[in-house]
Each structure stands twice: as structure tokens, then as C-alpha cells.
Amino acid sequence: MPNWPTLRRRRLARELAKLRDSIAMTIEEAATRAGISPSHLSRVERALVGVRVPVVRALLATYGTSPSVTATLLEVAQTASQRGWWHRYAGSIPDEYATYIGFESDAARIWNFELISIPGLMQTEGYTRAVLQGGLARLTEDEIERRVEVRLRRQALLHREDPPALWVVLDEAAVRRQVGGRETMAEQMNHLVSIAGLPHVDVQVLPFTAGAHPGTPGAFVVLGFTDPADRDVVYIETMAGDLYPEGDVDVERAVQAFDRLRAMALGPDESVSMIQKVSREFA
Incomplete structure (x- = not known):
């Protein structure tokens, strides 16, 4: 299935990058703590790839986000992973x-x-x-x-x-x-x-x-x-x-x-x- 970005993925990517920057943490440090590769996190922050909800949860824990922010962004991550009606036309x-x-x-x-x-x-x-x-x-x-x-x-x-x-x-x-x-x-x-x-x-x-x-x-x-x-x-x-x-x-x-x-x-x-x-x- 092709990797088709959506508005929600862009929004999630923007917020994750902003949270990491707010605590002056490098991509390498954040990725290591969340258990993913720095290259993958870099692609996530540029909305080039999707990100699984458990990874988002690990990143938010690493950044020390509040419960309300965590709940909001996990909801965004969940909806970002949902497929629109057009996905059934992959290849067409x-x-x-x-x-x-x-x-x-x-x-x-x-x-x-x-x-x-x-x-x-x-x-x-x-x-x-x-x-x-x-x-x-x-x-x-x-x-x-x-x-x-x-x-x-x-x-x-x-x-x-x-x-x-x-x-x-x-x-x-x-x-x-x-x-x-x-x-x-x-x-x-x-x-x-x-x-x-x-x-x-x-x-x-x-x-x-x-x-x-x-x-x-x-x-x-x-x-x-x-x-x-x-x-x-x-x-x-x-x-x-x-x-x-x-x-x-x-x-x-x-x-x-x-x-x-x-x-x-x-x-x-x-x-x-x-x-x-x-x-x-x-x-």
C-alpha cells in the first residue's frame, strides 16, 4: 500500500517536532529513548512516513507531555492511521x-x-x-x-x-x-x-x-x-x-x-x- 500523507499526519509531525524542540532534545536522543532509529524519527517529523500509536506514546513520555496533550495527540495519531475511502483504489x-x-x-x-x-x-x-x-x-x-x-x-x-x-x-x-x-x-x-x-x-x-x-x-x-x-x-x-x-x-x-x-x-x-x-x- 502506498504511503499517502494526510493533514492529520502533517499535524502530528509538526507537534512532535515542536515538543522535542521545546526541551532541546536532539533527534538521536529522542529516537534512542523511544526505541526507534533517528532516521525514522526524522521522517516522522517531516510527515514522510506514518507512525504507530505505541511509538507516539513512547515519544510523548520521553518529552514529558501533560495528560491532556498526550490524550489529544494520541487521538490524532489514531485518526492519522485510519484509511480514507480512496485507499481501496491503490494501484488504480x-x-x-x-x-x-x-x-x-x-x-x-x-x-x-x-x-x-x-x-x-x-x-x-x-x-x-x-x-x-x-x-x-x-x-x-x-x-x-x-x-x-x-x-x-x-x-x-x-x-x-x-x-x-x-x-x-x-x-x-x-x-x-x-x-x-x-x-x-x-x-x-x-x-x-x-x-x-x-x-x-x-x-x-x-x-x-x-x-x-x-x-x-x-x-x-x-x-x-x-x-x-x-x-x-x-x-x-x-x-x-x-x-x-x-x-x-x-x-x-x-x-x-x-x-x-x-x-x-x-x-x-x-x-x-x-x-x-x-x-x-x-x-
Whole structure:
């Protein structure tokens, strides 16, 4: 099973490293007392690997944490070890994609700019299948169906009791590029209008007339979380692989880019009107 990090693992890693630093203990000292190797503890603190609850308990005892802190972090460790629904698709989806789904499922806020296509959370089954069939990877029919299934399951988070606030800015090219034929596009545009009507969803279209814009280099997503201590995650999909720039400057650059994009785009009402117009053109 691939080692897929989650928000909870990142949180646990951050707290364990902070506790060790607070008592000025080296990784070597802490690892020896907890009965693990220094290299393993180093990877744990960087959220590169998971950590078993008994090891967390040993580390917390080594750091002399209070009962309340110990109880809280043991609970985090327990939930961090639980597998999300996407783990059953191991081998059917890339590890980087699974990592993204894990972060997405924990997000309280999702900001998504798309240059060419409709975001996965808003795609119809027909549109998704057409995108996968026309993609760079040569997928078998079985592989395509599995990935369609995954994408549709992802969309359930928009309809759960505590859905994330989703804000999407679409370049006009994403709305007008014909994917899967006219019928597929008409259905997709109507679905987009429906999703835009949800109270926690905002959709804007960046028209061609806006000219050059900060999203010209490509699509990106900024994921925000409930706990202020959890830093935003930036996700960029590229042909060379998925990227998660973590530097403060990189994250801030993505946030500023999204702010500028939504300021340049049509308002939500105007955007829905444009999408409805495009839908009629495809009908």
C-alpha cells in the first residue's frame, strides 16, 4: 500500500517536532529513548512516513507531555492511521493523486483556477470519461472506469453536512473547449450551473477579453483548513508530475494570484449567465 500523507499526519509531525524542540532534545536522543532509529524519527517529523500509536506514546513520555496533550495527540495519531475511502483504489490511481484527495477531504476551503478544463469536483460522468480518453496516459477501459468512479466519489464532499467552501475561477477556454461532443458539453454546462447554485460554491468565468492574467502558466488549487496552525496546501498538476510547493513565498504567490484572478473575472451572476448561454449554443 502506498504511503499517502494526510493533514492529520502533517499535524502530528509538526507537534512532535515542536515538543522535542521545546526541551532541546536532539533527534538521536529522542529516537534512542523511544526505541526507534533517528532516521525514522526524522521522517516522522517531516510527515514522510506514518507512525504507530505505541511509538507516539513512547515519544510523548520521553518529552514529558501533560495528560491532556498526550490524550489529544494520541487521538490524532489514531485518526492519522485510519484509511480514507480512496485507499481501496491503490494501484488504480497515481500516488500523488491519492495524496491530493486526502488533503481535499480535510479542506475547509478550496480555491481552484482552471485554464483548460472543468474542475474534477464539478465534472459530469460523460465529461470525465472524455477527458480521460483524451489524456496523455494511455488508459485501458477498466482503468478509465475506475478513475471515473474515483472522481465521482470525490464529489460527495460537496454534499456532506459540512462541505468545504469551494471557489472556482474558470478561464473562458475551459467553458468553451468542446470535450466529448456537443451533448456532453451541454450536459456539463447545465451541471456547472446547478453546482454554482449551492450556497457554499462560487463560480466565476475569466473572459477572453480580460487579456493576460496571473493564471496563464496553468491551473492550480489552494486548500485551506479549519485549524489556523495547518498551513495552506498548494497543488499544481504538471506533465512532469504533481507539485506541492511548501515555501511561504510560493503559497503566498498562489493566494495572491487567485485573488487577482477572481478580481479580473466576471461576477458570479454574470458568470452563470455566460455558462447558460454557452449551454444553449451546445444544445
